Amino acid sequence: MNPARRSHARLNVGLNVGLCVVALVLASAAVVGGVDVQRTRGERADAAVEQARYGDVLAAATKEAEAVINLDYRHPRDSTATVAAGATGKFRRQYDTSSAGVTKVLLRNRSVMDGKVVWAGVVDLHQDEATVIVATSGTVANVQTGGKPVSRNFRLKLDLVHTGGRWLTSDLEFVG
Amino acid sequence: MTARGGFLGSARTTTVLLVVVALLVAVLAGESWYLWLRPEPSVSASRPVVTGQLTHQAAVDAASSATEEILSTSYADYDQQVRQATSKMTDAFAADYRKTVSDLRDRFIADRTRLQVNVVDAGVVRASSQRVVALLFLDKYVHKQGQATAFTPYRALVTVVHTDHGWLVSDLQTR
Numbered sequence: 001m002n003p004a005r006r007s008h009a010r011l012n013v014g015l016n017v018g019l020c021v022v023a024l025v026l027a028s029a030a031v032v033g034g035v036d037v038q039r040t041r042g043e044r045a046d047a048a049v050e051q052a053r054y055g056d057v058l059a060a061a062t063k064e065a066e067a068v069i070n071l072d073y074r075h076p077r078d079s080t081a082t083v084a085a086g087a088t089g090k091f092r093r094q095y096d097t098s099s100a101g102v103t104k105v106l107l108r109n110r111s112v113m114d115g116k117v118v119w120a121g122v123v124d125l126h127q128d129e130a131t132v133i134v135a136t137s138g139t140v141a142n143v144q145t146g147g148k149p150v151s152r153n154f155r156l157k158l159d160l161v162h163t164g165g166r167w168l169t170s171d172l173e174f175v176g
Numbered sequence: 177m178t179a180r181g182g183f184l185g186s187a188r189t190t191t192v193l194l195v196v197v198a199l200l201v202a203v204l205a206g207e208s209w210y211l212w213l214r215p216e217p218s219v220s221a222s223r224p225v226v227t228g229q230l231t232h233q234a235a236v237d238a239a240s241s242a243t244e245e246i247l248s249t250s251y252a253d254y255d256q257q258v259r260q261a262t263s264k265m266t267d268a269f270a271a272d273y274r275k276t277v278s279d280l281r282d283r284f285i286a287d288r289t290r291l292q293v294n295v296v297d298a299g300v301v302r303a304s305s306q307r308v309v310a311l312l313f314l315d316k317y318v319h320k321q322g323q324a325t326a327f328t329p330y331r332a333l334v335t336v337v338h339t340d341h342g343w344l345v346s347d348l349q350t351r
Contacts, residue, residue, distance in 0.1 A: 022197055029204055030207065040211055052223055119301060122300050123299040131299075133297045137351065153351065157297060175297060
C-alpha cells in the first residue's frame with residue numbers, strides 16, 4: 001500500500017471509531033428516552049381518562065340540574081320521571097317518596113318552572129364520586145305569580161356517584 | 177493495514193455509521209418532541225380540564241381569595257382597597273375595574289357603605305395550564321349607615337391566567 005492510501009485508511013479508522021462512539025452514546029440516550037416516552041405515554045393516557053371524567057361529570061350534573069328546574073304541572077309525570085332517571089341512592093329514595101307530593105304541589109299551584117344551567121364547576125372529583133356546583137337561570141310561573149314567569153336563579157350542589165357506567169346524582173342541595 | 181483496518185477503515189462502514197447516527201438523532205428528536213414540546217390537549221366540552229388537580233386547585237383557590245378581595249370594600253379605605261384589588265388582576269382587567277369603581281366611588285362613600293363578600297363554594301369549570309375558569313358561589317352582605325344589613329346570594333365566573341406573578345384575575349362575571 002502506498003503511503004497516501006495508508007494515511008487515508010488510518011483516517012477512516014479514526015473517523016469510524018469516533019462514529020461508533022457517537023452511535024453508542026446516541027443509542028444509549030435513545031433507549032433511556034424510549035423508556036421515558038413509554039412511562040409518559042402511560043401517564044398521559046391516565047390523565048386523559050381523568051380529564052374526560054370532568055366532562056362526563058359536568059354533563060351529568062347539568063342534565064340532572066336542568067331536570068330539577070324544569071317542571072311543568074301539565075306533564076308532572078314526565079317532569080318527575082326525568083329527575084328520577086338521573087338519581088340514585090338517598091336522593092332517589094327521597095325523590096321517589098316525595099314525587100307524589102311534588103306532583104300535587106305542581107298541580108295545585110299550576111307551576112311551570114323553566115330554566116337552564118348557565119355555569120357548572122367541579123368542586124371535587126374521585127374515580128367514582130364527585131361534587132359539582134351549578135348556577136342556573138330561569139323563571140317560575142304559578143298561581144302566586146298570576147301565571148306570569150318570574151325570574152328565579154338557583155345555586156345547586158350535587159353529589160354524584162359512578163354506577164353502572166353512568167354518573168348519577170346521590171344528593172342535591174339548594175345552596176341558599 | 178488492509179487486514180487491520182479492513183472493516184473500520186472502509187468507506188462503506190463510514191456511510192453505514194453516518195446513516196445509523198442520523199437515524200438515532202431522528203429518534204432522539206422525536207422522543208424530545210414527545211416529552212417536552214408536544215402541545216397540551218386543548219380544552220373542550222368533553223375534556224374541560226386538561227391540567228393536573230394541583231394546578232387547577234391552586235388556580236381556583238387564587239380566584240376565590242382574589243374575588244373576595246376585589247368585591248369586598250369599605251367606604252373607610254376605598255382607594256387603598258382598590259389599589260390592593262388591582263394587584264390581583266391583569267393590567268387590562270385592572271384598567272376596566274378602575275374605571276368601574278371610579279364611577280361608583282362618590283356614592284359608595286356618601287352612603288358609608290361596607291361590602292363583605294364571602295366565597296361559600298368554588299369549582300373548576302375549565303382549566304389549562306395557563307388559564308383556569310372557576311365558578312364561585314358568593315354571599316354578599318351590604319351594610320349602609322342607618323339601614324339593616326342586606327344579604328344577597330349570587331354567583332361569579334372568574335377567569336385567572338398564569339403569569340410570572342402567579343394567578344391573576346383576567347375576567348369576572350357575576351349573576
